[in-house]
Amino acid sequence: MSLSNSLKLKRIFKPQNNTKILTIVMDGVGYTNPNTNLTAELAKNHGILPSEAFSIGNAVNAAYTPNLNRLISSSLFRTIKAHGTSVGLPSDDDMGNSEVGHNALGAGRVFAQGAKLVNSAIESGNLFSGNAWKEVVARTELKDGTQTLHLCGLFSDGNVHSHIDHLFALIIGAKKEGIKKVRLHLLLDGRDVGPLTATDYIDKLENFLGTMNSNEFSCLVASGGGRTFVTMDRYESDWSIVERGYKAHVLGEARFFKSIREAVEILRSEKNYYDQDLPPFVLENNGKPIATVEDGDSFIFFNFRGDRAIEITRALTEEKFSAFPRKRFPKVHYAGMMQYDGDLKLPEIFLVTPPAIDQTMTELLCNAGVKQFACSETQKYGHVTYFWNGNRSGKFNADLENYVEITSDQIPFQERPWMKSAEIADETIKQMQNNSFEIGRINFANGDMVGHSGDFAAAVLSVAAVDLALGRIMNAAKETNTILIVTADHGNADEMFEVDKKTKKVVFDKNGLPKVKTSHTLAPVPLAIYNTEILERNIELREDLANGGLSNIAATVLELAGFESPSFYDPSLISFSEKKK
Ligand SMILES: O=C(O)[C@@H](CO)OP(=O)(O)O
Numbered sequence: 405m406s407l408s409n410s411l412k413l414k415r416i417f418k419p420q421n422n423t424k425i426l427t428i429v430m431d432g433v434g435y436t437n438p439n440t441n442l443t444a445e446l447a448k449n450h451g452i453l454p455s456e457a458f459s460i461g462n463a464v465n466a467a468y469t470p471n472l473n474r475l476i477s478s479s480l481f482r483t484i485k486a487h488g489t490s491v492g493l494p495s496d497d498d499m500g501n502s503e504v505g506h507n508a509l510g511a512g513r514v515f516a517q518g519a520k521l522v523n524s525a526i527e528s529g530n531l532f533s534g535n536a537w538k539e540v541v542a543r544t545e546l547k548d549g550t551q552t553l554h555l556c557g558l559f560s561d562g563n564v565h566s567h568i569d570h571l572f573a574l575i576i577g578a579k580k581e582g583i584k585k586v587r588l589h590l591l592l593d594g595r596d597v598g599p600l601t602a603t604d605y606i607d608k609l610e611n612f613l614g615t616m617n618s619n620e621f622s623c624l625v626a627s628g629g630g631r632t633f634v635t636m637d638r639y640e641s642d643w644s645i646v647e648r649g650y651k652a653h654v655l656g657e658a659r660f661f662k663s664i665r666e667a668v669e670i671l672r673s674e675k676n677y678y679d680q681d682l683p684p685f686v687l688e689n690n691g692k693p694i695a696t697v698e699d700g701d702s703f704i705f706f707n708f709r710g711d712r713a714i715e716i717t718r719a720l721t722e723e724k725f726s727a728f729p730r731k732r733f734p735k736v737h738y739a740g741m742m743q744y745d746g747d748l749k750l751p752e753i754f755l756v757t758p759p760a761i762d763q764t765m766t767e768l769l770c771n772a773g774v775k776q777f778a779c780s781e782t783q784k785y786g787h788v789t790y791f792w793n794g795n796r797s798g799k800f801n802a803d804l805e806n807y808v809e810i811t812s813d814q815i816p817f818q819e820r821p822w823m824k825s826a827e828i829a830d831e832t833i834k835q836m837q838n839n840s841f842e843i844g845r846i847n848f849a850n851g852d853m854v855g856h857s858g859d860f861a862a863a864v865l866s867v868a869a870v871d872l873a874l875g876r877i878m879n880a881a882k883e884t885n886t887i888l889i890v891t892a893d894h895g896n897a898d899e900m901f902e903v904d905k906k907t908k909k910v911v912f913d914k915n916g917l918p919k920v921k922t923s924h925t926l927a928p929v930p931l932a933i934y935n936t937e938i939l940e941r942n943i944e945l946r947e948d949l950a951n952g953g954l955s956n957i958a959a960t961v962l963e964l965a966g967f968e969s970p971s972f973y974d975p976s977l978i979s980f981s982e983k984k985k
């Protein structure tokens with residue numbers, strides 16, 4: 405990555421004695437004041453949580469978190485915004501997510517994000533007049549029906565990785581273009597939307613296709629599967645997920661069904677699966693797959709978010725590829741909805757230009773010669789590197805940046821809710837003791853990854869595990885002159901049951917059990933600053949930034965380290981005053 409045009413940071417003071425600043429992101433740990441939560445009576449009547457009535461469904465409040473509690477009761481604690489327009493999403497009904505959250509944390513300001521950029525490109529028509537569309541979609545072989553256009557991606561309106569309206573817009577665009585055959589490869593969600601909502605989207609799709617299909621135009625679903633088990637792996641955590649998708653979408657190899665509805669209903673009933681975990685399926689006609697991917701076809705991956713799009717993109721575009729045996733590698737005209745990695749230029753062709761996230765904190769600190777540290781386990785490793793650095797996978801300066809990945813287990817995380825929190829703490833404490841960095845950031849995946857399982861008891865443990873690790877780092881912070889900024893990128897574990905938007909009460913199913921919620925939340929996140937006594941100035945939280953959000957943290961970090969924060973960054977959350985002697 406190039407540093408040529410990046411700003412030169414001005415340093416006003418350099419904290420003494422190897423002072424370090426470490427940002428801790430507790431992924432998916434939103435913070436809602438317990439008193440505004442659900443009532444004691446509900447908890448009692450349903451026997452869900454005998455002790456802490458207010459925390460019904462809120463695994464963050466229900467967990468034993470003495471260390472977080474210490475931070476919450478300090479004067480350097482507040483909550484900040486982590487969803488909607490505060491992180492560049494189209495509306496305040498959009499929950500936060502890791503991509504936009506870490507982008508804002510690392511870049512110190514908010515960029516219009518994928519969801520918003522694709523909406524505008526569709527509305528303005530730019531998507532359909534651009535070169536990528538022409539190269540991949542407006543092709544004669546598609547218009548005369550000799551080749552097929554494949555559309556693959558996450559099938560919901562979650563707006564974290566994709567949106568069903570974008571899929572519909574592409575289908576309309578393809579038909580307008582005079583294309584004859586479109587085949588869909590749909591990944592069922594249940595993670596950014598309700599866990600069992602796939603059939604709602606199937607209803608929508610069927611209605612929509614009813615108005616589109618004709619003698620001249622045929623759009624059919626060809627294959628699919630649940631997003632956590634098929635195609636959408638990230639950070640090379642488990643390539644077998646992508647292999648299953650490749651086999652189903654490209655080779656037509658998976659269990660056969662007559663329709664997507666039949667696939668979902670039968671597969672769900674066989675193992676009590678949530679949609680996100682459904683095995684791969686292929687739809688057949690007369691014993692043959694409805695479609696396979698062939699040389700010369702066009703293929704669009706319609707997710708706008710990159711982490712879970714990169715591996716399937718590589719499988720479909722790389723000549724030399726060894727992650728799994730592909731058996732057959734059709735040469736397709738491939739486009740992503742966006743470019744997923746700005747350093748690797750992956751993919752080369754993309755329909756919408758991604759946000760131009762530049763002058764990130766890492767870049768500016770490299771330019772100032774500051775040693776940095778980033779660490780997480782595989783599931784979130786790219787969050788503190790790739791997302792943090794504006795969706796770029798490289799380093800600005802390998803001599804100054806030390807990135808450590810702790811390998812995640814390949815298991816359902818509700819079975820081991822502590823995940824790698826202890827190992828991340830071990831590594832971080834070691835680096836703190838060695839004074840190997842001046843500014844660092846780490847991510848604990850637990851609240852989010854276990855939160856997504858919908859398992860309340862496991863989520864409570866997951867938050868407690870993060871707290872335990874946090875406590876160890878807090879102790880080490882005192883010994884090693886490290887100031888901690890403790891926060892989260894968005895909520896998740898704070899709302900494990902579905903809550904009615906109007907009544908704000910938990911929704912119960914027909915068996916009297918709370919309806920499980922697997923997605924992120926709209927909750928604000930904690931912001932605590934710990935161990936500031938080592939600085940020679942007093943620190944206070946500014947009171948004029950009631951709407952402060954994740955994008956205010958970069959300037960806060962820079963100022964704690966004695967730098968003047970760039971004028972184009974969102975303001976720091978703190979102010980300094982002289983220490984009384
Ligand atoms: O798992 C993911 O891909 C998303 C949810 O879609 O979660 P996060 O943004 O926390 O990574």
Ligand SMILES: [Mn+2]
Nearest residue numbers: 431432502893
């Ligand atoms: Mn996250």
Ligand SMILES: [Mn+2]
Nearest residue numbers: 432852853856
């Ligand atoms: Mn998540």
